[in-house]
Every structure is written in structure tokens, then in C-alpha cells.
Amino acid sequence: MEYNQTEISLCCIYKNEEKNLPEFLERHFGLFDEYVFVDTGSDDKSNEILNNYGIKPLFYAWDDDFSNARNFSIKNATKGHILVLDIDEYIETEDIEALKVLINKTNADVFSLNQINFVNTIDTFNWYGISTLDKKYHGIAKGFFLSKIFRFFKNIDGIEYRGIIHENIGDSVKELDLKTCDTEINIYHTGWLEEEGNSERLKKKKEWYEELIKKEFEKNKSAKNVFYYLTTIDSIDEKIKISYKYSKIYPKVYQLWVILSRSYLDKGDPIRALKYSEKGLEYNANNIDLLFTKAKALNILKRYDDAIVILNKLLINDEFNPNFLREMYLSLKLSKREEEANEIIKKLTKSKIL
Numbered sequence: 118m119e120y121n122q123t124e125i126s127l128c129c130i131y132k133n134e135e136k137n138l139p140e141f142l143e144r145h146f147g148l149f150d151e152y153v154f155v156d157t158g159s160d161d162k163s164n165e166i167l168n169n170y171g172i173k174p175l176f177y178a179w180d181d182d183f184s185n186a187r188n189f190s191i192k193n194a195t196k197g198h199i200l201v202l203d204i205d206e207y208i209e210t211e212d213i214e215a216l217k218v219l220i221n222k223t224n225a226d227v228f229s230l231n232q233i234n235f236v237n238t239i240d241t242f243n244w245y246g247i248s249t250l251d252k253k254y255h256g257i258a259k260g261f262f263l264s265k266i267f268r269f270f271k272n273i274d275g276i277e278y279r280g281i282i283h284e285n286i287g288d289s290v291k292e293l294d295l296k297t298c299d300t301e302i303n304i305y306h307t308g309w310l311e312e313e314g315n316s317e318r319l320k321k322k323k324e325w326y327e328e329l330i331k332k333e334f335e336k337n338k339s340a341k342n343v344f345y346y347l348t349t350i351d352s353i354d355e356k357i358k359i360s361y362k363y364s365k366i367y368p369k370v371y372q373l374w375v376i377l378s379r380s381y382l383d384k385g386d387p388i389r390a391l392k393y394s395e396k397g398l399e400y401n402a403n404n405i406d407l408l409f410t411k412a413k414a415l416n417i418l419k420r421y422d423d424a425i426v427i428l429n430k431l432l433i434n435d436e437f438n439p440n441f442l443r444e445m446y447l448s449l450k451l452s453k454r455e456e457e458a459n460e461i462i463k464k465l466t467k468s469k470i471l
Contacts, residue, residue, distance in 0.1 A: 120272050123220060124150035125213075126194035127202065130186045131155070132179070134204040135162040142170050144207050149200070155190040181329065184278035194272055201268045205308035206232075212302045216269055225298035226271045227290050232264040234306045239440055242372060242406055246438040258310055260438075267297070268304060281336070282329040283345055340367035347376050356380045364397075371401040378410045387417035405431060412444055421452040437464060 127149040131138075146152075152172045156164060157179040167174050177189045191199055198220060202208065219228060233250070235258035243262045247255050267286050270276055275293050278284040290297065311319060327349045334346035343363045350356050360377040367373060374397025381390040391414035397407045408427050415424035428445040435441060442465050449458035 120195065120197035121150075122197035122271070123217070124196040125198045125200055125216070126151040126153055126191075126196040126272070127200050128153045128187075128190040128194055129155070129202055129204060130157055130177070130183075130190055131159070131163060131204045132157045133159045133161045133163060135166060137204045138163055138166045141202075141204050141207065142166070145202075146170055148210060148213050151194065151196045153190050153193050155186060155193075157186050181332070182281040184280055184284040187278040187284055191272075191276070191278075197272055199270055199272055202304065203306070203308065206304050206306045208302075208304050215300075215302055219298065219300065223298050224296065226273060226295035227267050227276075227286070227297045228269040228302075229265050229297065229299045230268050231301060231303045232266050232268075232306055233261045233303050234264065235261050235310050237311060242375065244405075244438075244440065246435050248437040249435050254305075257307070265299070266304075269302075270295075280341070281333045282326060283333075283341065285341075338363075340370045340373070343367070344370065344372045344376075347373075353380050353383050357384070364393075369400045371397055371404045371407060373397075374401075375404075375406045375410060378407070378414070382410065382413060382417075387414040390414040391418065405435075409440065409444070412448075416444065416448055416451070419451070421448045424448045425452075437467065439465060 127145060129152075131154065134141075154167055154172055154174045155177050156174045157177050164174050175189070175193055177186050179186070187201065191201070198216075200208070200213075200216065216228070219225070235254075236244075237259045239260055241262045243264070244260055245263060246260050247258055250261070267290060270286065270290075273293070273295065275289060276286050276295075277289045278286055279288050309319070330342075330345045330349055334342045340363070343359070347356055347360055350359070356376055357380045360373050360380065364370070364373040364377055374393055378390045378392075378394040378397065381387070381393065391411060394407050394411040394414060398404065398411065401407060408431055412424040412427040412431075415421070415427070425445065425448045428441055428448060431441045432438065432445065442461055446458050446461040446465070449455075449461060
């Protein structure tokens, strides 16, 4: 089928989003050429809100598989390009315009975007301090973790989501040999932020996700699925066993080396933590999580000067990151560099996460 390549369909799946839909529609309505909203089982006012905007929702019977619902949504899109968003995400108006420029500027089929996942927990993977973003985002969260995702693509037959959870189109893009373009356009995700009254909802969401993650792992032990499965395990010894096994199979997947080295830190074994962080860095030389884990292991081993070199490198790009600053303070304090340690205290105070 021929589509108008300059037009964009916005595709969303949702369930019981009456709280988030008004703001989502206020941000995005009128900016796209088509709105494909797929309801997977709402019993609140979500559909009434959409009807008020003149959007007629489609319905898909939920079957414990995010990909099936996603694929139903994109198969109902009739425009030349598709942007996929969740209701707890948003994209700035100027970035939508940037996407339209890319349509005409490149001949790419699929575009990767940055997913900025706002969080207030500061021990997540790929964690950055909020000060690295524009000031208008500084009041939203303490920081964010960053993911690269394919969310904008041509309406091409054969592009499909796979995986019952943490679904993506990457495998189908590779099989179709489509041309990709990496962008610095951001999608902002607020869904994991704790707000007043939603802690129980987030807890249930986490438990539900973990059930689906375990189900997906049993079905397919891909690198992605192994990593997510490891995040559901509490036993340090079990984490070490599984991450060690699969780091040999998928050596370029930095998260497996991070989990392995961090688990040895938690076990009180900085020598092995250092060994496996360095092994991971052979494949991912500039990875912030591996570098930070290495610095922590070096501090425990009293190699403070070596830790300081790494922490200085990390702080160049994220100077108010509280994790890096705290570890730097420890390095300086233990190496008797009191004046420099006091300067770190001032930065920690300025970061407002002392």
C-alpha cells in the first residue's frame, strides 16, 4: 500500500489511563495526522476522554503480550510514518518538527530516539543526574536513565514488535535490512516516578512486569531477556551464576558485566568486582556503569588515586551526579586530600541530593 510519506500516525496502547490522558492529549493533539489509540481493557473514563477529542479508540483483548497489542496498533496506521508513544510519555513540539525534517533530509526507514526515563532512585543502570538536562526538567526528578529505542519508522510491511514485555522492533528491522538513523531526539517517560498515592500502583506494576519477564525468559533466553530476568532475582549467588554464564555468551552486553561485578561488590569481593568490571570495559570502554563499579572496587582496595582518575572522567560529563560525587569524596577523604574533599561537599550540596 502507498502512503503519504510526509504524514505521521501516532500509535498508542493503553488501559485505564484517565489520569494521564488529559495531559497527554493536551501536549500532542493537533500535531499529528492520525491518532491510533488501542484500548486493552479499560474500565475507567479513558475512552470517554478520547471521544471528547474526536478520537475513536480501537479495542484489543489483552493476552499478556505487549507486542501483539503494539502490532495491532501499527497495522491500523494509514500514514507514511509511525511514532509510538505510551500515555506516560511525551515528546516536545519542536522535536516532532525535527522528526518531520528528518523525513525529508534522510532516506532512513527507522529512527532511534532517546528515552529519558525520569527516576528518583539513584542506583539504576545508565543513571544521569538531572542537571545534565535542560533546566525546565530539573524539578521533575533527581535523575534519569537513558535508553536508545526505535520508536519512529516508516509504515513498512514486515516491521513488527517482538517480545511479550520490553518489546521492540529491532529484530524485524535487521531481518528486513532497513536503513536506520540514530538521533538525539528525546522521548520523556514519567511512568516510574513515585507520586502521592501511587506507590501501591507502582508496586503492583513492578510485580506484574516481573511475572511477564520470567515468562519471557523461559520462552527465549536472549541477551535482553537474560538482563531483565537478572533484575528480578534477589539472591547474589544466583545473580553471579547466571550473569557469569551469559556474559560468556553475550560479551558485548555491558549490563551482564555490570550485574556480575556489582554482585561481587555486594558479596564483599572487590578483587573479582574489579576483574569483571575491567573485563566488561574491554567490550564497552566508556560505559559509565562499568567505570563507576571499577572505581568503587578500587576504593575498597585502597587504590584511591586510580579511583580518582576514573571518577574525574565520569564527572566531566555529569559534574553534579551524586553517585560520582559521593565516591569521589570518599576517595579524597581516605587519601587525606581534605581541601578537595570539602569542595566535593559543596558540589553535593549544590546538587540538592546530599
